[in-house]
Every structure is written in structure tokens, then in C-alpha cells.
Amino acid sequence: MVAPMTDRTARRFGLVVAIALGVLIVTDGDAFAQADAGADVDAGVDAGLHARALADSGRFGESDLPVACGVAVSDVPDDAGGQLRVTWGVLAERVKSDAITGYEILRYGPGESPEPVGDALATDSEYTDTTAEDGVPYQYVVRTRTPFGSTDSEPCEPAIARAQWFARGRLSTLIVVLLFCAALAYFIRKAKGGGDLFVRKIPGLEAVDDAVGRATEMGRPVLFVPGIETVSEVGTLAALTILGHVAKRVARHGTPLDVPCADPIVMTTAQEIVKQAYAEVGRPEEYDPMRVAYLTYDQFGYTAGVDGMMLRDRPEAVFLIGTFYAESLILAETGHSIGAIQIAGTKETSQLPFFVAACDYTLIGEEIFAASSYLSREPVMLGSLKGQDLAKLGIVCVILFAFVVGTAGALIRPDGTSVLTRIFEFVSAWFN
Amino acid sequence: MRRAVPLAITFLTGLFLVVSFFIPHRPFGELEQRLLVWFAIVAGFTMLLGVDNLIRSHARKITRTSEGWGHSVVLLVGLVATVVVGVIGRVQFGSPFHLQSPFMFIYSYTIVPLQATMFALLAFFIASASYRAFRARNWVATLLLVSAVIVMLGRIPIGAAMSEFFPWMQEWIMTVPQLAAKRGIQIGAALGAVSMSLRIILGIERSYLS
Known part of the structure; x- marks a missing residue:
């Protein structure tokens, strides 16, 4: 059985509640409301505790919150269109950037108001929007979320999504495949002409x-x-x-x-x-x-x-x-x-x-x-094997060339400014 | 004609896929995904053929009372029981994959332990194969034996406790000679795969048609 609350107890209880509420309101009413947003607080418990410690030490306003900066948008290369890549950095103020619980990406086209198109994790610094319409100039705003509030970045310069007719990143693959096909065609032709093709015993x-x-x-x-x-x-x-x-x-x-x-x-x-x-x-x-x-x-x-x-x-x-x-x-x-x-x-x-x-x-x-x-x-089939061997020889030559050039470049100028090092880097990048 | 049609289909499909790899623009860029969907549909129908083959071959064993026909009975009973239990789970819980469904009970307490048992056998097979492979019959086998001992000692705490040499040496063996050989095989296999793919696309390789 619960004993009835006396007037004195009730007054004490009311006083405690009033003090608690007062402390929370004085701390920062807006931050409290934002912190109550549930999911954000759960997502960044540690970061939130850190921010709260900072908040407890004195008042801070929206200008103290971290904000996404340097927001830029570009067309995703080598794709079928409909995609734009948004990148950003973080400008940290009094509340450290580790208080960020995530980002919300907002997009708007001509005559539109910003609408959310997706979310990114606190550790992300880029987001790919896969819902863009080709040929429409879009601008993006990155909203930085913290337990105490959100800040919006400046809108970025507009960009247009386009589909590409050739994947430039695969140019090296195309050249190698064409060379390989040429080698195969040569040896198949040679085999058809009755040329002698030696194939090692397996x-x-x-x-x-x-x-x-x-x-x-x-x-x-x-x-x-x-x-x-x-x-x-x-x-x-x-x-x-x-x-x-x-x-x-x-x-x-x-x-x-x-x-x-x-x-x-x-x-x-x-x-x-x-x-x-x-x-x-x-x-x-x-x-x-x-x-x-x-x-x-x-x-x-x-x-x-x-x-x-x-x-x-x-x-x-x-x-x-x-x-x-x-x-x-x-x-x-x-x-x-x-x-x-x-x-x-x-x-x-x-x-x-x-x-x-x-x-x-x-x-x-x-x-x-x-x-x-x-x-x-069959001679034609054996010819394709010889073409394969020639391609393998070519790859071995490229590996040896890169090895010699890279090593020599590093020995001549260890700071990486040698021409040989640049050749090595070009070859490595081309095959990557 | 009987060969020309499959060869033409193979050539066109291969050509489209190669083109779609280099041209991301629609409709080429979507071809691979579209063909994968078609493949999944075909695979779904062939599963019926597979089950049909399974049932008929085991039914034949039972009717002819071939050696081990009792196993075929167990297999067919298990096949039918699993289907029935799956349907019951769908009716009772909305999905056969519901944790409380009898289908998941069969999965958790029959299939998973059997899979684990088969996988565990690997430990014994590795021991027996290693015993044969590591016998020092000639200098190559001896080299293999020595390398294996160093790698094994280098990867366990007692090896490091004995000498710092073992962890260092096993790291070197794994990252230099082992990796070099592995990459050599991989480059050769990749070129072989491309070569065979080209032979199939161009219709030079026809042994799969026989």
C-alpha cells in the first residue's frame, strides 16, 4: 500500500522538478528539443556526451555547431546517367566535429525548394544521388546533424547528370583486349596456313x-x-x-x-x-x-x-x-x-x-x-593458345619494365622527382 | 542450322556484353543487369529439371532395389517432408523462414549440423594429405616441408616465443615467393579465361556443343 504524499513532501518534489526544468531550459532550450529527437541521440551517444559537456560549460548558439563546407557536386563519370556525386568537408566550431551524428542531403532544381534526397553517415564525406534526372541542373545543400541542432551548408554550384558513351576509365582494358585479339587472330591465321606450332606437353x-x-x-x-x-x-x-x-x-x-x-x-x-x-x-x-x-x-x-x-x-x-x-x-x-x-x-x-x-x-x-x-x-585452337602465350610475354615485359624503371628512378632520386619515377607512376596508373 | 543458331546466339550475346562493358550509356549499360535477370529466370526453371532428375533417379533406384536403395527412400522422404513443413510454416507463421516455424527447426537442427560435420572432416583430411605431401622424398618436397614448418610455427604464439625468426620468415614466405607464384598463376588463368571466352564468342571453341 502506498503511503499518501504529505504536503511537505509534495512541496519538496515540486521544487526538485522546477529546478531540474529550469536547469534544462537555461542550458539551451533549443538544444534540448533537438536532443529529444531520439534517433540522432542514439546514433551519437559518445559524441553527444562530449557535446553536452561542452554545453554545460556555457551557452552556445547555432554558429558554434559544425557545418559542412566546400560542398561540390559533379557528374559521376563512366555511368549510364542519372547520378551526381556530392562531396563536402566539415568546418568545426566550438562543438567539435565528433559531435556530428550524420548528414542529410537536400537537392533542388530550377524553381524548386530544397527537398531531402538521402542521408549519409557521420564518417562520410560524399554521397551519390542516384535519382537525378539527366540534363537538369541540380544544386545541393548538406545538413549537418548534431544532438543539439542542425546546420545547413551554403548551396553548391549546379551540376548536370549525363550518360557517357564510353567508359574512359576502361580505355587501358580496351587497348589490352584489342592487342590480345590481334595476337590471337595472327596465330590463328598462321595455324590455318599450316604453320608449325609447338605446344608444351601437359x-x-x-x-x-x-x-x-x-x-x-x-x-x-x-x-x-x-x-x-x-x-x-x-x-x-x-x-x-x-x-x-x-x-x-x-x-x-x-x-x-x-x-x-x-x-x-x-x-x-x-x-x-x-x-x-x-x-x-x-x-x-x-x-x-x-x-x-x-x-x-x-x-x-x-x-x-x-x-x-x-x-x-x-x-x-x-x-x-x-x-x-x-x-x-x-x-x-x-x-x-x-x-x-x-x-x-x-x-x-x-x-x-x-x-x-x-x-x-x-x-x-x-x-x-x-x-x-x-x-x-585442331590448328585453329592451338593458334589461340600461342596468342595467349604472346600476351603473357607482353605482360611479363611490362612488369619487368616497370620494375626496372621504378627501381632506377627511386635510386637516382629518392624524393620521387625523377623522370623514371614519373614514367613508373604513369605505367602503374594506366594499368590500375 | 542446328549449330549455326546456338553459335549466332552465343556470338551476339558475348558481343553485347563486351560492348556494354565499355559503353555505359543506355541501353548498353543496362544489358548486363537485364541478362542477369533472364539468367535467373532460366535458372529457376532448370531447378525444376534438377529436382525432376533427382526424383526420377532415386525412384529408379528404389524400384530396382539397387544397392543402397534405402538411402534413396530417406532422401525422397526428406525432400517431401521439407516441402510440406515449408508450406505449414507459410500457413502458420506467414513465412517458412520465421524462427518458430518447423522449417527453420529442420534447418537449424538438421542441415546446419550436417554441414558443420562435413566441414569438420576437412581437419582430418588436411592432416592425412599433409602427411603425404610433406614427406621429404626429394629436395623439392624437402623445401616444401621446411617452408610449411616455418609458416606453421610463425603463425602460432609458440613460434614467436621460440624465436622472432619464425614470424618474420613466415611473413616473408607468404608475401614474397608465395604471393609471386600465386599472382603468376592468376595472371595466366585470367589470360586463359579471356582466351577461352573469345574462342567461345567467335565460335572457335565448340566442344560444349559437341
């Missing part, structure tokens, strides 16, 4: 026939695992091109071929490839679509499924070619445990050591992309 690809032959002799199936990525991944595409060659050899020997897939599009493509391979060697009736099966999209579910197939069916040859991640070693070690001959290949550098440790042959990086050309031995 042991992993040389072993494909041996692996399939061994499986045939042992009367056991061949297992081809095309990785866990979808068909838009270039590693998976490379795996599917190799599958075409393996499937033809397997179909010729009449050896069963299992292709477990983690992606339904890969499964559909692989089914067509294997089916066509059986048709090409004149054994279409031996193709079994159920052997090119979809397991699951889940990474470790797929791993468990393939491991199960290995342990139950005991394939004699296992191909692990495509894009693999953490499951690579689990698959390769299971394949090793059943004594299968294993040929692996991936472009994922972090998975290559596992394949090297656990498999008989490993196709490293570019070798999986060269496999189709290597196995088909």
Missing part, C-alpha cells in the same frame, strides 16, 4: 586417355566432377569443354560415366554434351541421362553425395575439374582413399595445393582453359 592432359583406359580395363566407371559453381563461371565452362572430350573417349570404350552436378543448368548442359558424345561415336543407346545427375546446390551436401558415389561405385578414374572451394580436399582425399587415378584442375589458387597433395595430376590455372585446344589438336 602431363595432366596426356593422362586423360590412360585414366579412361585403366577404368575400362578394370570394368569400373569414370567419375567427372565439374565443380560447384554455375555455368556462368568460366572455370565451369572450361570443365564442360573437357567433359566433352572425356565423354567421347568413355563412349568409345563403352565405360560408364557419372557426372554429379551441383547446379541444374550445369546438369542440363552436361547431359547434352554427354548425349552428343555418345551419338558421335555411334552408341546413342548407351547414353543414360540418370548418370548425369543433379545432387544438390548445397556445398557440403554435394560433397557428401559425391563422396558417397565414390565409396559405393568405386570409380577407377576421377576427374575433379572446375571451380572448387573448401570441398576440394574432402573430394580429393576420398578419391585417393579408393585408389582411383585422379586428374584435378582449377583456377582457384587457394585450392591448388590440396589437389597437388592429393591427386595424381593437377591442371594448374590456365591449363584447364588450354585443355580443350590441347586435346582436340
